[in-house]
Structure formats: C-alpha cells, structure tokens
Amino acid sequence: MESISPAATPWQQPFASSLRQQARRLPWLMLLYVVPGLITASHTWFFAQAKDPTYSFGRALLVQVPPWQYWALATPLVLALGRRFRLERGVWPLGLGVHLAAFAVLMVPYATLIFFVSRAAGETWLLDISLGQMLPLMVAKYIVIGLLIYGGILSIGHAVEYHRRYREGELAQARLETRLAHAQLDALRAQLHPHFLFNTLNAISVLVRKQDTAGSIRMLTGVSELLRMALHNTGRQHVPFHEDVDFLERYLDIEQTRFQDRLQVVRAIDPATLGALVPSLILQPLVENAIKHGLATRSGAGRVELRASREGARLVLEVLDDGPGLAPDWDRRDGCIGVANVRARLYQLYGDGHGFTLENRSGGGVRARLELPFQAAPSEALGA
Numbered sequence: 001m002e003s004i005s006p007a008a009t010p011w012q013q014p015f016a017s018s019l020r021q022q023a024r025r026l027p028w029l030m031l032l033y034v035v036p037g038l039i040t041a042s043h044t045w046f047f048a049q050a051k052d053p054t055y056s057f058g059r060a061l062l063v064q065v066p067p068w069q070y071w072a073l074a075t076p077l078v079l080a081l082g083r084r085f086r087l088e089r090g091v092w093p094l095g096l097g098v099h100l101a102a103f104a105v106l107m108v109p110y111a112t113l114i115f116f117v118s119r120a121a122g123e124t125w126l127l128d129i130s131l132g133q134m135l136p137l138m139v140a141k142y143i144v145i146g147l148l149i150y151g152g153i154l155s156i157g158h159a160v161e162y163h164r165r166y167r168e169g170e171l172a173q174a175r176l177e178t179r180l181a182h183a184q185l186d187a188l189r190a191q192l193h194p195h196f197l198f199n200t201l202n203a204i205s206v207l208v209r210k211q212d213t214a215g216s217i218r219m220l221t222g223v224s225e226l227l228r229m230a231l232h233n234t235g236r237q238h239v240p241f242h243e244d245v246d247f248l249e250r251y252l253d254i255e256q257t258r259f260q261d262r263l264q265v266v267r268a269i270d271p272a273t274l275g276a277l278v279p280s281l282i283l284q285p286l287v288e289n290a291i292k293h294g295l296a297t298r299s300g301a302g303r304v305e306l307r308a309s310r311e312g313a314r315l316v317l318e319v320l321d322d323g324p325g326l327a328p329d330w331d332r333r334d335g336c337i338g339v340a341n342v343r344a345r346l347y348q349l350y351g352d353g354h355g356f357t358l359e360n361r362s363g364g365g366v367r368a369r370l371e372l373p374f375q376a377a378p379s380e381a382l383g384a
Helices: 015-023 026-032 034-048 057-084 092-120 131-209 213-232 241-262 284-294 337-350 379-383
Strands: 238-240 263-269 277-279 302-311 314-321 355-360 366-373
Touching: 015 057, 026 034, 026 057, 034 057, 057 092, 057 131, 092 131, 131 213, 131 241, 213 241, 238 241, 241 263, 241 277, 241 284, 241 302, 277 337, 284 302, 284 314, 284 337, 284 366, 337 355, 337 366
Parallel strands: 263 302
Antiparallel strands: 238 277, 302 314, 314 366, 355 366
C-alpha cells in the first residue's frame, strides 16, 4: 500500500539545495525590488527639490535603486538561512546567532555599495573621504534600515513556509480521510455480497427440498450471473443506473422463481435516468427488504414497484411495496443490514447532499425514497 507520509518539509532541505531553489526566482525578485527602489527614489527627489531644484530624478534613481537590487540578490541567501536556521522554540538561540552574523556580513557590501553609488551620483562631500574612513559610519547610519529589510525578508519567508506547511498538512489529512472513506465504502459494499448470497442459497435449498430441479437450476444460473456482475463492479463506487437496473433484473428473476406467481413487479423508470451515476448495488437491498417484509411474511401475492425519475438537479429513486408496513421499532430489530448499509454508503458518498426516507404508505405498505444529485455517467461508461 502506498504510504501517506507527507514529503519532507522545506525546513528539512539541505542548505545548498534550498539556496539553489531560491536562486531560480532571482529574476522575479530583482523585478519586484524595483518597486521600493522607485518609491524611495521619488521620495528622495521630491524632498531634494526644496534644497536643490537641479537635483534630477535620474540621480535619485542612481542612489536608491542599486541598494534595493542588492537586497534582491541577498534575498535567496536570507530565505535559505531562514529555512535552515529557524527562530522557533528550542532552536532560536542558534538561529538568532546565525542570522545576526549573516546580517553583519551583508551590511558591509551594502554600505560599500551605497558609498560608491552616492559618489557616482555626485555627492561631493564623499569625494575627499576614503571608504575605510566612511565604512563604519555608513554601517552605523544604515544599520536600522538594513535590519528592517533583513527582518522583513525573513518574516515573509517564514509566513510563506508556514502557510505551505499548513496546506501540505491539510492535503495529507484530506488524503487520509479520502482513503478512510473509500475503505469504509468498500467494507460496506462487500457486506452486501455474503448477505445476499446466503439468502439466495437458502432459497435454492428450499427448492431442492421441494425437488424443483428446473427452478433450482434457474436460480443457480441467476446467482452465477449476479456474482459475475458484482465482480465486474468491484472497485467502482458509482455505476451508470442502467447497470444497476440490469443487476436488479437478474435478482428479481431469481426472486420470481422463488415466489413464482406470488411476486408482481411493476416498473416506472424514466429512460432519461438510465444514464445517471448511482452507487453500485444501491437498489438491491431496498428491493430485498421490500420482498422480505412485504411478501415473505404472508401467504398471498405481493406487489413491488420500482420508480425512477429526474426532478431538476435531483435523481429520485423509489421502491414501494404493499405489505403490512413497518413496525414501530423496526429499525432496532435484527435483519436490517441492507437498509443500514444503504444509509451508511449514501452518507459516505454524498454527506448531507442526499435524501433517504423509509416510511409507511398511507394506503398500506412501505415506501423507500432516495434523492441523489443527478450526475451524468461518462460516455465511455454508457457505451460499455
């Protein structure tokens, strides 16, 4: 069975691998960092006009855009460090030490870049001062803004990764729930086979004791065909309605052999419903329940009616009988496996998006009514 353990989180990636992954985004990062460069350049140019009307916007761009592009180049490194050295409970001292060291290293070329672009932009007061003299002062001047930028990159990286881990956890949980639901559905559907088979074999044994050879052979042939159809549907939770009707017809043929002229079956199936998807073997337990409680408990003839229609976006399926009806405590008695199975499977497949009622009819008998979302079967399934 395929394991469901989630993939290794980005926190567990080797540093070099994480750095390469982040570096692939460098063109987009450089484009993104143009935005704060333009904003700060506009701010610089606007306030410079009050002192020096000759201060050009191009000069402001030269001073502001390259330092922001420097942080675009540094962002993959900061994000990779953030993945490798987390500021979380239990490991934050090491992470904090690494990030402070990395920040100190990054500040040196940052301040150096600002020094040279300022010179290139015509800042005359820097022309007579060497980099060695100005570097400590430049680092001190820009340490706050640098710390805010570094911390902002790190915070955004943490937020994105935590969101990704949360989504991965949700996906893993959804996969687990889906597999659990499928396992429950398979178990419920598998429950139908022995339940139906035992009842049919018991009926065959009755015919054998009566020495009804022709009826016994007919029922055995019918059982063989039903098992073949059931095996064909193994692994499919939904089938086109016409397949479920075919299965039901084979079952009814067996039951009519068993009860002979006592069982009357009436069908009112809208052809437009035959191409809809329904849970496999959904009607057979309801028909079996109708025959068992509506006919098998009395000596006279009985009637079972099958109805299928479409009402807007709903598929309505009904099984009716003219038997004595449901006892007040029928749902607490033994022998309701089929009905309980239907109810459980419908809930697993549709949640609250379906309707299922089993109630006494006003004129006598029982009505089982299913309301399902109308879903058309794929064309290849209809062709098959």
